[in-house]
Amino acid sequence: MQAMACILTAQESPIIRAIAPSPSSMSSNQLDQKSQAWSALFSEPMSELVKRYTASVDFDKRLWRADIEGSLAHAEMLAAQGIIGAEDFARIEQGMEKIAHEIETGVFQWQLDLEDVHLNVEARLTSLVGDAGKRLHTGRSRNDQVATDVRLWLRGEIDRLAGLLAELQRALVAVAERHVDVILPGFTHLQVAQPVSFAHHLLAYVEMFARDAERLADVRRRVNRLPLGSAALAGTTYPLDRERVARTLKMVDDAGTPQLCQNSLDAVSDRDFAIEFTAAASLIMVHVSRLSEELILWMSQNFAFIRIADRFTTGSSIMPQKKNPDVPELARGKTGRVVGHLMGLITLMKGQPLAYNKDNQEDKEPLFDTVDTLADTLRIFAEMIGGQINPATGAREGGITVNAAAMRAAAAKGYATATDLADYLVKKGLPFRDAHEVVAHAVRSAQAKGVDLSEMALADLQAFDARIGADVFDVLSLAGSLAARNTLGGTAPAQVNAQIERQKRRLSMA
Numbered sequence: 001m002q003a004m005a006c007i008l009t010a011q012e013s014p015i016i017r018a019i020a021p022s023p024s025s026m027s028s029n030q031l032d033q034k035s036q037a038w039s040a041l042f043s044e045p046m047s048e049l050v051k052r053y054t055a056s057v058d059f060d061k062r063l064w065r066a067d068i069e070g071s072l073a074h075a076e077m078l079a080a081q082g083i084i085g086a087e088d089f090a091r092i093e094q095g096m097e098k099i100a101h102e103i104e105t106g107v108f109q110w111q112l113d114l115e116d117v118h119l120n121v122e123a124r125l126t127s128l129v130g131d132a133g134k135r136l137h138t139g140r141s142r143n144d145q146v147a148t149d150v151r152l153w154l155r156g157e158i159d160r161l162a163g164l165l166a167e168l169q170r171a172l173v174a175v176a177e178r179h180v181d182v183i184l185p186g187f188t189h190l191q192v193a194q195p196v197s198f199a200h201h202l203l204a205y206v207e208m209f210a211r212d213a214e215r216l217a218d219v220r221r222r223v224n225r226l227p228l229g230s231a232a233l234a235g236t237t238y239p240l241d242r243e244r245v246a247r248t249l250k251m252v253d254d255a256g257t258p259q260l261c262q263n264s265l266d267a268v269s270d271r272d273f274a275i276e277f278t279a280a281a282s283l284i285m286v287h288v289s290r291l292s293e294e295l296i297l298w299m300s301q302n303f304a305f306i307r308i309a310d311r312f313t314t315g316s317s318i319m320p321q322k323k324n325p326d327v328p329e330l331a332r333g334k335t336g337r338v339v340g341h342l343m344g345l346i347t348l349m350k351g352q353p354l355a356y357n358k359d360n361q362e363d364k365e366p367l368f369d370t371v372d373t374l375a376d377t378l379r380i381f382a383e384m385i386g387g388q389i390n391p392a393t394g395a396r397e398g399g400i401t402v403n404a405a406a407m408r409a410a411a412a413k414g415y416a417t418a419t420d421l422a423d424y425l426v427k428k429g430l431p432f433r434d435a436h437e438v439v440a441h442a443v444r445s446a447q448a449k450g451v452d453l454s455e456m457a458l459a460d461l462q463a464f465d466a467r468i469g470a471d472v473f474d475v476l477s478l479a480g481s482l483a484a485r486n487t488l489g490g491t492a493p494a495q496v497n498a499q500i501e502r503q504k505r506r507l508s509m510a
Contacts, residue, residue: 051113051115052112054115054358054361055112055115056115056116056361057110057111057114057117057120058110058112059364060116060146061110061120062117062368063150063153063364064117064121066148066149066153067118067145068096068100068121069249070145070148070149070152070228070249071092071121071145072092072093073245073248073249074139074140074228074245075089075092075093076248077240078138078139078238078240080241080244083240084132084138087132088135091130091132091133092125092129092133092136094129095125095129095132096125098128099121099124099125102124108120116142116146118142118145118149119142122137139229139236139240140228140231140236141230141233143230143231143233143268143355144228144230144231144264144267144268145228147227147230147261147267147268148226148227148228148249150364150367151223151224151251151273152249154273154274154277154367155220155223155224157375158220158223158277159220160375161371161374161375162216162217164375164378164379164382165209165213165284165378166213166507167378167382168209168381168386169206169209169210169503170386170507171381171383171385171387171399172202172203172205172385173202173206173507173509174386174399174509175202175402176198176200176202176206176500177199177500179197179198179199179402179404180197180199180493180496181197182198182199182408183197183411183479183482184196184197184305184407184410185410185414185416186416186491191414192410192411192415192416193416194417194419194420194481195417195478195482195491196482196491197492197493198402199500200491200496203496203499203500203503205287205291208287208290210503212284212287216280219273219277219280222273223273223277224250224251224252224259225251225273226245226246226249226251226258226259226260226261227268227270229242229245230261230264230267230268231264232355233264233265233268233269233355233356234264234265242258243258246258246259246260266355268355269352269355269360271348271349271360274345274363274367275345275349277367277370278338278341278366278367278370279342281338281370281371282335282338282339284374284378285331285335285338285373285374285377288377288378288381289332289335291328291381292328292332295308295325295328295400296325296328296329296332299323303406303410304403304406305406305410306400306401307400307403308323308325308327308328308384308400309387309398309399309400309401312325312327312380313325313326313327314326327381331377334377337369337373338374341370344362344366345363345367383398384400385399385400386399387399394510413452415443415446415452416478416481417453417476417477417478417481418439418442418443418453419439420475420476420484421435421439421453421472421475421476422435422436422439423435423475423484424472425439425465430465438464439464442456442461442464445460445464452476453476454473454476454477458470458473
């Protein structure tokens with residue numbers, strides 16, 4: 001589909017003119033083929049089945065803005081280089097403006113016969129401005145054109161996703177700020193381990209999503225490189241100024257230096273940037289999936305730690321008492337969808353020789369679906385967790401409802417302060433391994449009596465080690481356990497508040 005470096009009409013090219021039959025000798029089918037940019041070489045039209053099988057316009061038409069943007073930058077450069085005239089460029093600009101309006105208003109007629117977004121736009125341009133439209137494709141191929149379009153489109157989507165990711169982080173920070181002193185059982189192996197601040201737990205996801213934002217920014221740098229000017233695979237004979245095009249399209253680094261794909265073969269066939277983006281998107285979805293799993297557990301009656309607003313849940317067709325956490329469950333499921341797209345793209349590329357191959361048409365649907373799935377997920381999670389911002393007050397309203405009493409009761413059940421008792425004994429001079437053994441015996445005794453360590457009599461505790469004094473009960477309290485972990489990254493309220501302030505600055509929260 002994208003095999004020719006410079007698509008010309010039979011009237012413009014002496015080579016094509018030599019092999020093309022005259023219009024008077026063409027059959028009606030052959031005349032129909034004239035709508036296809038490569039048709040002069042072929043003696044029969046494409047079958048309807050093949051046409052449907054190979055066409056991409058149904059899904060790649062979403063690239064139209066990028067296609068027009070890239071085409072205008074290319075045309076401006078051609079005019080500046082004297083390859084086309086200034087009048088042709090002016091006509092191209094006028095035609096593209098009209099095409100953009102037609103697409104935006106829904107009157108543009110997308111044609112399957114024209115295969116893809118590029119030929120649809122070019123054909124309409126030519127119908128509007130004549131020969132000027134035919135000259136637009138000078139010095140480029142659909143190979144470098146589509147590579148440029150996808151990069152331009154994905155760059156914009158990365159920027160949009162970065163904003164959505166920041167909004168989800170802000171929602172988590174806002175909930176955390178209201179629940180610093182809420183005590184949650186921290187788990188390992190899904191067993192009660194040590195008490196933590198609920199805010200501290202939420203901030204763990206903020207850290208994950210912050211790394212995701214860094215990855216997106218890093219991917220964006222490699223997306224933002226210009227393939228245009230590489231033509232079909234070997235470059236072009238026209239005196240193009242690729243750096244000018246890169247500057248026009250803002251494909252530059254932080255210092256303003258144009259960023260160009262340096263090898264024409266690689267430029268037209270590289271899809272690393274799409275794979276890399278989908279890998280970053282997969283990690284974001286994995287983090288969302290982990291959060292989803294916790295929300296599902298916390299919402300269940302066995303935990304009852306939180307309530308998710310009704311608008312994010314569904315009922316049962318047979319059990320009237322049910323409220324099902326469909327949104328987090330579906331996000332957990334959609335994670336497999338995005339990871340599957342990553343595997344699909346990697347497999348798509350693994351056996352391709354240089355340079356462009358038709359296989360690469362299959363990069364778009366998984367890439368598009370990855371972007372759509374991720375954007376929808378981030379948007380809905382930000383609202384489900386943090387609620388909506390009231391435009392009148394600027395405050396968040398709604399979001400998850402926290403059951404602090406249930407969280408505290410659960411933390412009190414699992415001997416969550418056992419490690420605190422061991423640390424207490426270490427500070428009294430007992431080696432940690434010996435302290436660990438002493439506390440294990442104390443826990444076993446408490447289990448037999450059906451009480452928590454903090455509920456045991458002082459004399460009973462002293463039976464395990466005489467160094468235990470009355471001050472031990474401060475250590476064995478849940479609040480005391482939190483306060484004791486006052487190191488950077490710890491769950492002490494002072495540390496959690498410091499982390500919240502750090503995140504608020506990073507996310508530009510008031």
